[in-house]
Amino acid sequence: MTDPYQILGVPVDVDEPSLRRRYLELVREFPPEQAPERFAEIREAYERLRNPVRRLESQLFEIEHKESLADILGELRSQVQSRRIPTDLLLSFADR
Amino acid sequence: MGSKTKKRSRASKSRRNALPIDIVKRSLERADFKQALKDARVWHRQTPSADSRSFLEISHIGRAEQLLKNGQLDDARRIAQELLDLDVTEASVQEALPELLLSLGLFDRLPKEASSFSEAEQQRLRIRAADQAVVQPEHTPSSMAELRDEALKIRAALEAVERSDHSAAAKHLRDISRHSLFADWKFFVRGLAAFYQHDASGMEANWSRLDPSRAPAGIAQVLKAATQPSSLAVADEKLKSKVRRLESQVLSGTVLTHLTHLQQAVSEQDWPSAMKTFRAVQRSLREIDGNIYQRLVRCLTGKLVHEGDFDTLNKFARFVEPLPIDPHWNRAKAIACEQSEFFEEDPEVFWKKYLDDLEDISTLTPPQRKLAQGLVWFRLAEFPMKEVLGLRRCSCGKDHSAEIEANKEDAELAFEKAFELAPTYEPAYSTAAKCHLAANRPERAAEIYLRLLQHAPDSLDALEFLAQHHLSRGEGRKAFAYANRYRELKPLDQHSRKMLATCHAEAAREFALASNLDQAHRELASAEKLGVFQVNRFNLLAQKAVIETKAGKLDAARQHIADAQETLDEATALWLSLLIQSIRYELPWSEATIYEERWRKALKRRCNGSAAGRMCVLMQGYSVLHANELSRFTPDLLAYLRRCTRVKWQLEDLLHVCDFLGDLDEQSLLAKFADKGTRQHPQCATFHFLAGSAELARGPLKCNRRKTKKALQRSIDLALKSTDSRDEELLEMARSGLELLESIPPAGLVRRFGEMENSNAGDSRDEDDFTIDDMQRIIQEVCAEVGATPEEVLEMLERKMGEQF
Numbered sequence: 001m002t003d004p005y006q007i008l009g010v011p012v013d014v015d016e017p018s019l020r021r022r023y024l025e026l027v028r029e030f031p032p033e034q035a036p037e038r039f040a041e042i043r044e045a046y047e048r049l050r051n052p053v054r055r056l057e058s059q060l061f062e063i064e065h066k067e068s069l070a071d072i073l074g075e076l077r078s079q080v081q082s083r084r085i086p087t088d089l090l091l092s093f094a095d096r
Numbered sequence: 097m098g099s100k101t102k103k104r105s106r107a108s109k110s111r112r113n114a115l116p117i118d119i120v121k122r123s124l125e126r127a128d129f130k131q132a133l134k135d136a137r138v139w140h141r142q143t144p145s146a147d148s149r150s151f152l153e154i155s156h157i158g159r160a161e162q163l164l165k166n167g168q169l170d171d172a173r174r175i176a177q178e179l180l181d182l183d184v185t186e187a188s189v190q191e192a193l194p195e196l197l198l199s200l201g202l203f204d205r206l207p208k209e210a211s212s213f214s215e216a217e218q219q220r221l222r223i224r225a226a227d228q229a230v231v232q233p234e235h236t237p238s239s240m241a242e243l244r245d246e247a248l249k250i251r252a253a254l255e256a257v258e259r260s261d262h263s264a265a266a267k268h269l270r271d272i273s274r275h276s277l278f279a280d281w282k283f284f285v286r287g288l289a290a291f292y293q294h295d296a297s298g299m300e301a302n303w304s305r306l307d308p309s310r311a312p313a314g315i316a317q318v319l320k321a322a323t324q325p326s327s328l329a330v331a332d333e334k335l336k337s338k339v340r341r342l343e344s345q346v347l348s349g350t351v352l353t354h355l356t357h358l359q360q361a362v363s364e365q366d367w368p369s370a371m372k373t374f375r376a377v378q379r380s381l382r383e384i385d386g387n388i389y390q391r392l393v394r395c396l397t398g399k400l401v402h403e404g405d406f407d408t409l410n411k412f413a414r415f416v417e418p419l420p421i422d423p424h425w426n427r428a429k430a431i432a433c434e435q436s437e438f439f440e441e442d443p444e445v446f447w448k449k450y451l452d453d454l455e456d457i458s459t460l461t462p463p464q465r466k467l468a469q470g471l472v473w474f475r476l477a478e479f480p481m482k483e484v485l486g487l488r489r490c491s492c493g494k495d496h497s498a499e500i501e502a503n504k505e506d507a508e509l510a511f512e513k514a515f516e517l518a519p520t521y522e523p524a525y526s527t528a529a530k531c532h533l534a535a536n537r538p539e540r541a542a543e544i545y546l547r548l549l550q551h552a553p554d555s556l557d558a559l560e561f562l563a564q565h566h567l568s569r570g571e572g573r574k575a576f577a578y579a580n581r582y583r584e585l586k587p588l589d590q591h592s593r594k595m596l597a598t599c600h601a602e603a604a605r606e607f608a609l610a611s612n613l614d615q616a617h618r619e620l621a622s623a624e625k626l627g628v629f630q631v632n633r634f635n636l637l638a639q640k641a642v643i644e645t646k647a648g649k650l651d652a653a654r655q656h657i658a659d660a661q662e663t664l665d666e667a668t669a670l671w672l673s674l675l676i677q678s679i680r681y682e683l684p685w686s687e688a689t690i691y692e693e694r695w696r697k698a699l700k701r702r703c704n705g706s707a708a709g710r711m712c713v714l715m716q717g718y719s720v721l722h723a724n725e726l727s728r729f730t731p732d733l734l735a736y737l738r739r740c741t742r743v744k745w746q747l748e749d750l751l752h753v754c755d756f757l758g759d760l761d762e763q764s765l766l767a768k769f770a771d772k773g774t775r776q777h778p779q780c781a782t783f784h785f786l787a788g789s790a791e792l793a794r795g796p797l798k799c800n801r802r803k804t805k806k807a808l809q810r811s812i813d814l815a816l817k818s819t820d821s822r823d824e825e826l827l828e829m830a831r832s833g834l835e836l837l838e839s840i841p842p843a844g845l846v847r848r849f850g851e852m853e854n855s856n857a858g859d860s861r862d863e864d865d866f867t868i869d870d871m872q873r874i875i876q877e878v879c880a881e882v883g884a885t886p887e888e889v890l891e892m893l894e895r896k897m898g899e900q901f
Contacts, residue, residue: 011387012394013459053521056460056468059421061475063398063431069359072392076352077323079385081294083346085319087254090288093318093338094231094311 004045004058012059019049116143120151129158133175153179153186157196164199173200180205194221198228201235226277227311246272250281257289265289280305284312291319318342322352349380355392362399367408370396375415382417393419397428404436420459426450447476470518474527477510481531507531519551526557538565554585563595570721572602572619590628597626601639608681613647634660635714638673642681669710671695672729676718679725699732703740709749711736712756719759730760737765747777754786763793774807781814781823785830792833801837801888808834 005012010022023046032039048054114122116139123132133155140148156179163172176196184190194213197203198221213221222240229236229247236244249268256265265285272282283302290298303320306313318338321331331339336353343350354377361370374396382389393416400409409432413425422428430446454460454469480503487496487503514524525548529541542565545558552558559582566575579599583592600623607616620640637660644653660670671694678688711733719726737753745753750773757766767790773783788807791799811830815823875889 052464053467053471053518056464057471060427060468060471061431063402069355069362069392069395072388072395073352073355073359076355076385076388078294079388080343080346080352081291081323084258084260084292085342085346087251087258089342089345090254090315091231093315093342094227095314 003062004048007041007045008049010049014049016050019046117147117151120155124151124154124158127158127162129155129162133159149182150186153182153184153189156182157189157192160196160200161192164196169200173202176200176202177205195224198224198237199235201232201237203237204239223277223307223310226281230278230281231311243277246276246278250278250285253282253285254288257285257292260292262289280307280310280312284316287316288319291323347380347384349377349384351377351380351384355381362396367400367405371408371411374412378416390419393417401428401432401435404432404434406432406436406441421457422450422453423457424449424453426453444476444479447472467518467521470514470516470521470524473510473513473517474521474524477507477514477524477527480504480506480510481527484531504531504535515547520548522548522552522555522557525555529561538568541565554581556582556585559585560595563599567595567598567602568720570602570605572599572604572606575599576603593626594628597623597628600626601636604639604643605680608643608646613643616643632710632713633663634670634710635673635677637663638670638677639681641674642677642683645678645683645687646681664706666698666701666704666707668695668698668701668704668707669714671698672711672714675729676714676722676726679722680718696732699736703736703743705740705743705745705749708737708740708743709746709752712752716752716756716759734760734762734765737769745772745776747780750777751780751782754782758786763790766790779814781811781818781826781830784808784814785811785826788830789833792837799837802885804837805834808837 005014008019008022008026010019014022023042026042027039030038030042048058116135120132120135120139123129123135132151136148136152136155140152156175160172160175160179163169163175179189179193180202184193194203194206194217197206203225222243225237225240226243226247229240229243230250233244233247233251236247249272253265253268256262256268269282269285272278276282283305287299287302287306290296290302303313303316306316317335319342321335322339322342340350340353343352354373358370358373358377361367361373374392378389381392396412397409397419400412406429409425409428413428418425426446426449429441430443430450433441433443433446451469451472454465454472457465457468460468483503484500484507487500490496508528511524511528514521515528518524525544529544532538532540532544542562545555545561545565548555548558549562559578563575563578563582566572566578576596576599579592579596583589583596586592600619604616604619604623607613607619617640620636620643624636637656641653641656641660644650644656657670657674660673661667664670671691675688675691675695678691715726715730715733733756737757750769754766754769754773757769766786770783770786770790773780774787777783784807788804788811791804791807793799808830812827812834815827815830875886878889879886
């Protein structure tokens with residue numbers, strides 16, 4: 001099974017209420033009758049993380065969060081995109 | 097004279113000899129406009145001519161443009177003013193002059209005669225002036241004052257977007273028409289608002305309408321390049337430099353650029369470069385977003401661990417802040433060692449260090465720390481366990497018993513620590529129990545599960561194991577408590593019902609042997625109520641018959657036998673069942689003999705697949721407890737099976753027969769039945785697996801490799817599509833079989849090359865005298881012998897040579 005944190009899209013330090021909330025969101029998006037494989041994957045990942053022992057096993061023995069560098073960079077770029085650039089700085093890029 | 101002086105002397109000699117026009121031209125070609133201007137002034141002062149004037153003007157405009165580019169506006173204006181005082185006559189200068197003056201804010205100083213531009217040129221200048229009015233409103237020519245108001249609206253809109261006040265921005269832009277010189281700026285501002293809101297379609301809808309030659313498009317290009325790596329990858333150096341400047345200002349560092357390099361280095365597995373880049377950027381990244389920093393550390397750690405690159409991980413650990421769960425990197429190092437092909441470092445060393453780290457980890461609560469330590473001890477137990485397995489399989493011929501014992505002790509110690517620190521961690525118990533079972537110590541395995549039950553009374557694994565453990569000893573009453581609890585926890589599970597029914601049946605026997613026949617009846621009635629005996633009802637009725645016989649109620653016994661016969665098309669299996677039950681219930685030998693005779697007589701009749709299947713189930717089931725008593729009947733059953741040559745088999749019956757033969761290790765007979773199964777039930781994965789395994793059991797060097805591979809692969813293909821849970825286990829075994837086959841070179845090849853090596857010793861021929869023809873002949877012979885293709889043989893040879901060298 002691939003990284004349960006990645007499947008559910010939660011951080012490694014997610015708390016129980018947030019985990020459950022995220023699980024319910026995903027189940028609404030991928031109900032078993034419409035997306036059985038995805039649902040099964042989500043369910044297995046949730047069972048793994050909600051069980052404290054299995055979660056601890058994941059934290060201790062699994063290879064770290066298999067997030068891709070591209071995803072992380074994408075988020076950072078998105079952050080840049082959110083920051084407001086001063087108008088003078090923006091206009092200084094006008095020379096062609 | 098020094099070399100520099102010599103050079104200067106040579107240069108001045110060459111200048112003294114050159115014509116002024118050539119001197120100026122040379123400077124212009126080198127883009128040394130400062131020198132060109134200086135020389136042009138001297139030339140024009142000394143010998144004024146049309147040429148000298150022309151070059152003087154060219155040098156002026158070149159120098160002014162250069163100063164403008166360098167940001168030296170005052171100096172650029174001064175040179176431009178000098179040029180204007182000259183009265184421009186050179187056509188190329190006249191063409192470039194308006195642009196320069198516009199940039200310097202001196203457009204109104206443009207000579208009248210130079211302002212007879214074409215309509216297109218005028219439009220271009222107006223557009224240029226509009227852009228300049230937004231970017232540098234102080235340079236807006238007074239002759240173009242009407243541009244200033246609209247430019248100020250654009251600036252106000254930009255400032256509103258900067259404040260995230262989109263409604264104010266929209267208000268400022270409302271009056272700017274589509275045909276206005278500032279229409280591009282309007283699209284730019286709208287696109288910018290979409291950019292900040294991560295509205296890609298809105299951004300693209302506006303920015304795709306921008307004129308690429310104008311300033312707004314230039315700014316948009318920079319923003320896109322900063323946030324879209326594909327744009328940056330194909331950007332020129334000027335654009336990249338602007339992106340770096342943007343990053344520096346917005347992110348306090350060129351983080352994005354560095355991370356793009358990092359991504360590339362990692363994809364190319366260039367770890368030294370990746371480490372260097374990460375080191376350069378980690379502080380900035382931590383300041384920008386600590387969470388992203390941690391994720392990046394996790395990502396890179398994961399890649400290094402996954403690749404087993406211990407050395408690079410070690411270097412990484414020296415300068416990167418560790419993750420909270422791994423404060424001294426011991427965990428990551430341990431896993432990296434485990435993943436490493438070369439295993440130079442010992443993972444156990446790092447796991448033991450990690451045990452100490454776990455004492456103080458702040459992200460775990462004290463109970464979690466203890467549990468974590470237990471899990472690590474369980475991990476540590478696996479190393480000596482694997483060592484024991486390896487030593488047991490070792491074919492070097494040496495005696496490894498001392499090492500095996502030492503490793504077993506280490507494993508037991510580690511398991512004990514795991515039990516102490518993680519008392520409810522079931523996998524530790526089940527693994528420890530499996531070790532004891534593998535060492536033929538079922539009592540110790542049962543003790544382990546009993547300990548688990550103390551901490552986890554509802555452990556299904558423990559309950560099932562203990563129930564089966566006692567049943568295998570004929571201790572139905574002891575098994576009952578565990579089976580009953582199992583059934584309470586899984587009331588709908590068919591297996592739980594069967595297990596409980598078996599406990600009742602076994603308890604019935606115990607009571608009957610203790611002469612408590614009423615209780616024996618009640619137990620059988622409870623077993624019957626569970627409803628698992630529909631298929632093999634005859635066996636239950638046989639037990640009832642035997643109990644009645646024991647009680648002296650022969651009529652009742654005969655009735656049960658008659659009822660049992662009604663359930664079968666023929667009675668061969670019934671006689672065997674009665675024989676077995678007579679032995680189990682310790683009936684007088686005379687009774688058992690009657691059933692034995694009837695059974696042997698029935699065996700001589702025409703073979704029947706259902707009877708064969710039932711008999712195999714009986715023998716297999718009861719041989720666990722009554723192996724000694726029943727073993728003498730095995731040859732007769734085997735003889736019967738050998739006679740079953742023209743039977744059309746039902747699937748379950750044939751599976752039972754194969755199961756039975758597998759238990760007895762009757763490989764050649766099993767192979768025949770498995771082949772039958774592949775023909776009569778080609779969609780059943782088990783038969784293909786059994787056929788492949790039976791062939792492989794001849795030895796990986798002796799077996800027909802093609803046949804084995806085909807059978808195992810077919811079983812895998814069918815098992816993957818199957819919903820039968822039995823096929824899951826089969827999948828793993830089939831894959832292991834294939835791996836084993838792949839790992840061993842063909843026997844013929846091994847033998848032939850052995851012959852070559854041996855013959856070499858006494859052969860006058862040199863190794864190099866073995867020709868290509870010899871090789872081809874050998875390979876063909878091997879292919880024919882073992883049923884492999886030439887490609888398979890060559891692949892094996894390559895692998896073998898790789899191992900040798």
